[in-house]
Amino acid sequence: MKSIFMNGQSNKKSDVKQRTRYPKLFIGILILAMLLGMLSGCAQKAVETNEPTPDASSSTAPEATDTTTTKEPVEIKYMTFSAAPDHLEDLDAMIAEFEKQNPDIKVTYETYSFADYFTKLQTVVASKTAPDTFELNYENFVTYASKKALYNMDDLMKADADFDSSIFNSTALNAFKYDSKQYGLVESFSNVVFFYNKDLFDKANLDYPNDSWTWKDELAAAQKLTDADAGIFGTYAPIQFWEFYKTIEQNGGKIFNDDKTEVVIDSKENIETLQWMIDKIEKYHVSPSDAQMSGQSDGDLFKAGKIAMLRTGIWMFDSFKDADFTWDIALEPGNTQKAHHFFANGVAISKDTKNAEAAWKWAKFLTSSKEAAKIRVDSSWELPALTDESLLTSYLEKTPPESRAVVFKALDTLVVPPVIGNWNELTDLVGKELDQAKLGQKTPEQALKDAKTAIEGILE
Amino acid sequence: MVGNKGIKKYLTIAFFLLPSLVGMLIFVIIPIIASFVLSFSKWDLIGDIKWVGFSNYIKVFNDPTIREAFKHTLVFIAGYLPLVLSISLGLALVMNKKLKGIVVFRALYFIPVISSWVAVSMIWKWLLNPEYGLINYLLSLIGILGPGWLQDPKWAMAGVIMTSIWKDIGFIMVIYLAGLQEIPDHYYEAASIDGVNRWQKFWYITWPLLSPTTFFVITISLINSFQVFDQVWIMTAGGPAGATSVLVEQIYRNAFSYYKMGYASAISWVLFALIFTVTVIQNKFQKKWVNYDE
Numbered sequence: 001m002k003s004i005f006m007n008g009q010s011n012k013k014s015d016v017k018q019r020t021r022y023p024k025l026f027i028g029i030l031i032l033a034m035l036l037g038m039l040s041g042c043a044q045k046a047v048e049t050n051e052p053t054p055d056a057s058s059s060t061a062p063e064a065t066d067t068t069t070t071k072e073p074v075e076i077k078y079m080t081f082s083a084a085p086d087h088l089e090d091l092d093a094m095i096a097e098f099e100k101q102n103p104d105i106k107v108t109y110e111t112y113s114f115a116d117y118f119t120k121l122q123t124v125v126a127s128k129t130a131p132d133t134f135e136l137n138y139e140n141f142v143t144y145a146s147k148k149a150l151y152n153m154d155d156l157m158k159a160d161a162d163f164d165s166s167i168f169n170s171t172a173l174n175a176f177k178y179d180s181k182q183y184g185l186v187e188s189f190s191n192v193v194f195f196y197n198k199d200l201f202d203k204a205n206l207d208y209p210n211d212s213w214t215w216k217d218e219l220a221a222a223q224k225l226t227d228a229d230a231g232i233f234g235t236y237a238p239i240q241f242w243e244f245y246k247t248i249e250q251n252g253g254k255i256f257n258d259d260k261t262e263v264v265i266d267s268k269e270n271i272e273t274l275q276w277m278i279d280k281i282e283k284y285h286v287s288p289s290d291a292q293m294s295g296q297s298d299g300d301l302f303k304a305g306k307i308a309m310l311r312t313g314i315w316m317f318d319s320f321k322d323a324d325f326t327w328d329i330a331l332e333p334g335n336t337q338k339a340h341h342f343f344a345n346g347v348a349i350s351k352d353t354k355n356a357e358a359a360w361k362w363a364k365f366l367t368s369s370k371e372a373a374k375i376r377v378d379s380s381w382e383l384p385a386l387t388d389e390s391l392l393t394s395y396l397e398k399t400p401p402e403s404r405a406v407v408f409k410a411l412d413t414l415v416v417p418p419v420i421g422n423w424n425e426l427t428d429l430v431g432k433e434l435d436q437a438k439l440g441q442k443t444p445e446q447a448l449k450d451a452k453t454a455i456e457g458i459l460e
Numbered sequence: 461m462v463g464n465k466g467i468k469k470y471l472t473i474a475f476f477l478l479p480s481l482v483g484m485l486i487f488v489i490i491p492i493i494a495s496f497v498l499s500f501s502k503w504d505l506i507g508d509i510k511w512v513g514f515s516n517y518i519k520v521f522n523d524p525t526i527r528e529a530f531k532h533t534l535v536f537i538a539g540y541l542p543l544v545l546s547i548s549l550g551l552a553l554v555m556n557k558k559l560k561g562i563v564v565f566r567a568l569y570f571i572p573v574i575s576s577w578v579a580v581s582m583i584w585k586w587l588l589n590p591e592y593g594l595i596n597y598l599l600s601l602i603g604i605l606g607p608g609w610l611q612d613p614k615w616a617m618a619g620v621i622m623t624s625i626w627k628d629i630g631f632i633m634v635i636y637l638a639g640l641q642e643i644p645d646h647y648y649e650a651a652s653i654d655g656v657n658r659w660q661k662f663w664y665i666t667w668p669l670l671s672p673t674t675f676f677v678i679t680i681s682l683i684n685s686f687q688v689f690d691q692v693w694i695m696t697a698g699g700p701a702g703a704t705s706v707l708v709e710q711i712y713r714n715a716f717s718y719y720k721m722g723y724a725s726a727i728s729w730v731l732f733a734l735i736f737t738v739t740v741i742q743n744k745f746q747k748k749w750v751n752y753d754e
Contacts, residue, residue, distance in 0.1 A: 294591035435701035
């Protein structure tokens with residue numbers, strides 16, 4: 001390295017600048033080296049053996065530890081993305097209740113934002129320092145289960161006399177099965193419904209949206225509700241991957257065929273759907289463009305009374321409750337059929353845990369106990385996926401919105417995310433094509449054709 | 461640095477350097493080797509390592525996304541480098557005046573350098589907001605309808621370049637200032653006696669005598685701008701529609717979003733080779749224009 005940088009100067013009179021230049025260049029190279037280094041910091045800890053998931057022999061006799069409360073409490077670690085920043089106190093309350101019921105177990109937790117959570121989790125799992133229990137959304141659950149990072153809960157479930165799987169919503173619980181083995185317990189779910197500003201509808205003298213509405217009804221109402229001078233837009237749905245995979249189902253389209261071997265994203269229905277999503281902005285001007293939104297979120301605009309109808313998640317209930325107008329929710333209008341998002345979070349146990357039974361107890365408590373469910377419902381921290389109706393009464397009684405039952409009605413037409421192994425890459429690739437279509441750089445047809453080619457490149 | 465006084469001296473030095481050498485070994489050298497080894501593998505951190513030979517490298521050169529990112533990196537350099545150099549040099553010339561309170565101004569221009577990239581990027585994101593941002597407001601005062609900046613694929617890179625220039629001019633200015641202050645006054649005095657005008661003074665005295673500084677600054681800035689990442693990641697995350705996707709952003713995405721450690725390592729090494737080549741070429745050509753004689 002030295003010879004390169006000193007090349008051609010060796011017989012020249014050296015001055016201060018010349019001498020400082022060499023180390024600085026060296027530092028420059030070092031910076032790069034460190035960057036390269038960062039990417040492989042954990043390379044030394046290559047995973048040597050992939051132990052098969054523990055079988056019955058390693059997880060029997062769970063009851064034995066139950067009664068011995070005199071010894072040191074077992075510490076269980078939990079990692080979550082859904083608690084911070086709004087529900088830390090609720091999580092603390094759940095832990096307090098759990099520790100009261102299980103004095104021999106102590107729960108500590110770490111929280112990360114959703115954006116950083118999975119990077120962190122991947123690293124701790126790789127370095128074998130994963131917490132005993134951690135939260136996984138459905139999309140990532142598939143990835144982790146397929147990579148054998150999770151503990152097979154089947155034996156724990158069987159050994160636990162108090163456990164009854166029928167208290168869970170079975171669709172939601174089965175989502176956390178992989179290879180027909182239970183690798184996670186469903187913790188909560190949320191979905192997306194159709195929010196509307198009643199005051200704006202009243203002012204325009206329009207009927208409120210109802211469950212029979214289609215895209216056409218939505219457009220007709222939106223055109224009447226839009227008031228360009230006042231900066232009010234009739235309707236809004238973002239143009240991005242998640243919105244797209246749901247909206248195409250409202251028109252009978254799909255991204256993959258049923259066994260996910262073939263990409264059908266460029267179908268006629270899907271081109272039509274994407275065109276409709278874009279037309280709301282570009283042709284009918286009933287939805288704001290990105291520039292018109294200029295960095296404000298759709299939720300902010302709805303709350304400010306600038307969007308009359310909005311497709312967004314039920315997690316916004318809390319934030320909208322102090323809006324200075326009345327609002328309600330309805331089922332989303334579809335074109336040829338109804339379709340609604342369904343997002344589920346689950347709790348999994350790490351394959352490397354040393355305290356599987358304690359971890360199981362915590363996972364069970366967090367997902368299905370009455371106490372935890374009550375705290376969750378009372379604080380609108382998503383919804384427990386339990387069948388016990390009485391748990392949900394307090395949820396249904398709360399207003400706004402008045403039509404809370406819509407949240408459950410939407411489950412009849414739920415669409416699960418089209419998960420594949422390279423999930424993050426799929427969302428990026430399709431997202432980029434959708435962006436280009438939105439910005440008018442490509443026609444919807446071209447964008448979806450290119451998306452198809454790109455997805456075919458990452459299907460395994 | 462060391463001289464030729466025997467191996468014992470080397471050992472003594474090595475002993476005193478041990479604390480930092482160990483750190484460097486663990487955090488730099490070993491990871492460099494590991495990333496090189498990994499670049500021939502397929503590994504997602506959790507599962508087993510699969511050896512795939514040169515296929516990662518072959519993929520780097522055939523990946524349209526990487527090609528786009530490479531193009532955008534070059535666009536960034538082409539926009540950033542000339543501007544940051546000329547503005548910094550101009551500022552340094554102004555700041556080199558012996559005026560009262562000039563030190564305060566020098567310090568002011570240096571503040572962005574010590575600010576964190578995250579804070580700077582967040583502030584510029586706001587400044588560049590098409591509706592409420594200060595920049596479009598200022599443009600509107602002179603009757604220009606500002607672009608959508610970070611939301612407009614044609615302007616997003618310009619926004620990133622502006623931010624980077626604003627952050628880096630202070631650093632380069634200080635280096636230029638040091639270079640300027642090394643130029644002996646008697647050259648200028650002699651030139652004045654000969655009736656040389658200001659422009660000629662700059663062109664025939666300042667610029668050639670600054671050439672070692674310019675060379676250093678270009679080399680450092682070029683290395684840094686090949687690795688542009690922080691501001692891109694925070695301001696646009698490579699968007700809109702991939703318009704600001706750059707090489708290191710792709711490395712990060714592949715490693716920590718797609719968990720393709722092998723592929724990300726391969727891109728890193730290609731980037732390293734690229735920077736290394738450019739730097740070597742620069743060193744070869746410096747003879748033609750860098751003047752070390754005083």
